[in-house]
Amino acid sequence: MNEARQTQWDEETDLLVFGAGAGGMTAALVAHHEGIRVLVCEKTDAVGGITSTSGGTTWVPGTSLSASAGVPDSVDDARRFLASVVGERGGDEARAAFLESGPAAIDELQRISDVKFVAATAHPDYVAGPGAAFGGRALAPVAFDGRLLGDKFVRVRPPRKEFMGLGGMMVARTDLDALLAPFASKKNFSRTLAVVGRYMLDRLRYPRGTQLVMGNALAARLFYSLRKQKVEVRFDTPLVELVIEQGEVTGAVVEQKGVGRKRIRARRGVVLATGGIARHPVLRKQLFPAGAQPLSLSPDTHTGDGVGSALKINAQLNDGHDSPGLWMPCSILRSGNGPDAVWPHIILDRAKPGLIAVNRRGERFVNESDSYHDFVMGMLRDANGESVPAHLIVDAAFIRDYGLGLLMRERSRARIASFEKAGYLIKGKTLAELAAKLGVDAAGLERTVATYNRDAAQGEDPAFQRGSSPVNRFNGDAAQKPNPCIRPIGAGPYYAVTVWPADLACSAGLAGNADGQVLDNDGQVIPGLYACGNDLASIFRGTYPGPGTTLGPAIVFGWRVAKNAARAARDPAAPTRFDSDVPHRRATA
Template structure:
């Protein structure tokens, strides 16, 4: 008997008991708690920090779920059959077929129910293409965006919502919808832009009279806040600053957990129907990160500092199995870093605003291009990592001319003719500039002849709107993120006269593909491939159903929500096969109490 089996044998030895005990208040954990409570289960949601949201709160919030009624509402009806064909072409024979099929079948119902019983609301994007070409790929309908949320309804609890990354907030705390970005960048370009700028900034200034930041929430922050608000309105038991210490296992079944309370005391919490791990994945686990992540991608992470892999660490101690993530253990974004004199860093993820625009190239230390710059952020970094036999593409450099910087900006440098602002980024070392490409190559420590030859070849093809080397503009996704005013190819134009500018980018994980091995119902598997009774995982704690590929926008949040929904339904006895049978395996299980309709 392991020390984990030395556990309480009856209810009297627990400090508290619930039906479902959940760790982690990101989208996955909060969805599980919300649906389980709706099904009549007694729920406790424990969060390690003082705020909800995790990676969700700092993300774009896009949620990839095929086949929903929202796609019909948006005028781009999608089908599960098309999505199935698409995933078969993207994921291929990498495994995980049963879990992906469960995701496809449950996705529409999960989204419908969330919208029906809670404040969670989405709208399907009419135009937000899948990231990979293939049969069944969609141009719109699968990417669901959370509806903006007015966080004033949270009152003093607004502080419980983790803020987004500071680089995505203006004026020290104002979130900006993508649709408003152009108006705020160019407020005097038109009367409409000026009016919208006054509305957005005015609302923010009023907010700051009461709150530490703006209350008009968008993207992932809106999704996290909507879930939190829904849990709060239902009176779900949420425990902040209550980390998981140890899983309690008796007679092979996980029956509860030991937690640390905010006052430092330890408590034993019994879980009649199971424990759910949704703690954010292994991105900052000190051992697993080194074991699984490529060396070139280990230094930088976009996940919160508190995501130290608690769920996986405790699960391994009860003999759970970890999968390596298939093609890649991480899901990536290329990021540039501005370092202040005091040592603080501002990290900018290069998502959609610059890489696909015409007139930019990415080069390695040999001055050579190595990837289609307009690929998805994940596939761009996969290109960096594949090209590291001698470390030549980590870091890489994004190179543009002055016209590009004026038209589109570059990383932290927003578009426009702001000479003083540009100069400040040059002084900080974030932006490298030179009058000639030769001089720029020397400053970047890039092979001079390699860069000159690369630009000469690129410009020759770009003059005709072509990129035979990497086919920029060859996919709906890349064209969508390009500049439609650039003809004939929205992603290609020659690099013009100097001065020239560059920022350096490095790989950073936004989430992980590696994680706990599980069933289509989120049951965690042991090292022999059998379910561990009473133990579930979802979100980044569960290995990705896409096996290291990144099919489309929101392919982490989509499964996080759907598998959170499935776990709650399974624990409540609402899915076929829910038997492993919790009712007979655990004498403390009580009959199901259906609540709230």
């Protein structure tokens, strides 16, 4: 903490934003539109953070986009839905603000910038309950042509290498089937030629493909909009500490590459959007379950700079209630001479019929078709730690029909063998042999498969009710009758991949009010300090209601932060230039 009466400033701005992810860039865009001078300081040499490596889906109920897509959604329905999911866990006022502001925030962002979304007609909420939606709430960013950024295209953080083909080609979900079976039809072949041909031309000039989709498209669209509006993004400039004077945050100290330390005054406040506590060396150990500590999907640079700096000035830490992290089960292809390949098991295999997940006892422990977060919560709930890691068990037909992890739909024995040799795919001629190689109880695995197969023959799962929810059925295989998520596991050989918990985002973070103003340990606003994105504690209190429930609040609270700073700037009669409409609200996000 840097507290002084007369700080000597090296430069000044109105709003100082740390972090160029979805939340930080949204706050910067909206504040600029409101007439506030903005400076964005990004720790790394590229924008995007975890946004750029995500699926990019953004959960915002009740938008005009849902009506345009033919699946009109209701904020009132979403309110009932969240009441059933979150229950009595608290944070009601912040969630109410999110629901009330979401439609306006999305409409305005699309109007004032090049950020564009389309509502998914079919993308169910992850939890069944009153007010749940099958479509309309999940907004997908429209694909973006990276060539529009010219030589600044390199400033967009690439997606995970596992999500790119041919060394640098992004593939839209709608193109995946064609590329996996290019010779299945003339249409598939034509589409494959178009996608791959475009990529080959890109590589003559760019380090990777410029057809951007998912979170990479969202990050690029936000960055492109900032550049068009001449909002400065200063790279390689991490936050060192906050400056506080007479109880108000008035600026920050940064470490600018090639320049050194600078003190920047922020007349209208500082916004923390640095990616959360994912890799903070102390808070990760303090808050995360032991089984979830080793693996993270966050960039290595997400070391909790924003949250850590705020805690030094008495900011309040919210532990995330049900869970400090939001999770995905991931398999790992170990590399002897480079970084490991980490594959998040999102929708392509877990929900499909003919796969089960077992623990060290050889027993199932969760509905395999539930959301990635709920799957891992099932792993972590095992008090004895015997479900971390877990193993996804399939037969040979499953790999042919659906693939497994990094191994896409595959008929080539040589390719399957190469994943076996690498130690990623484990094979057993019998269940007992597979169990021995995995280190799980053989008798337990044999009993589990026998019980599962007996019920699966009738399309049933009395143990975990797999296939009973809309999201289960949506991610299953509609051709499998009567249950799209259930079919017996056939005769050997059997295959398995091992999965570990990994955080994709944080639920724990700074406590804030409905305007994203950070609260101190007495529940009072710290004047001049805002947070959004993963630096702000999740409004869903450790639950995961639907697809995009990290990016949705990141964008909406970035919008609310900017609007609050603008209101304070326009109201010279306000008792303090940083106060919100209700400055001492105790409702936390």
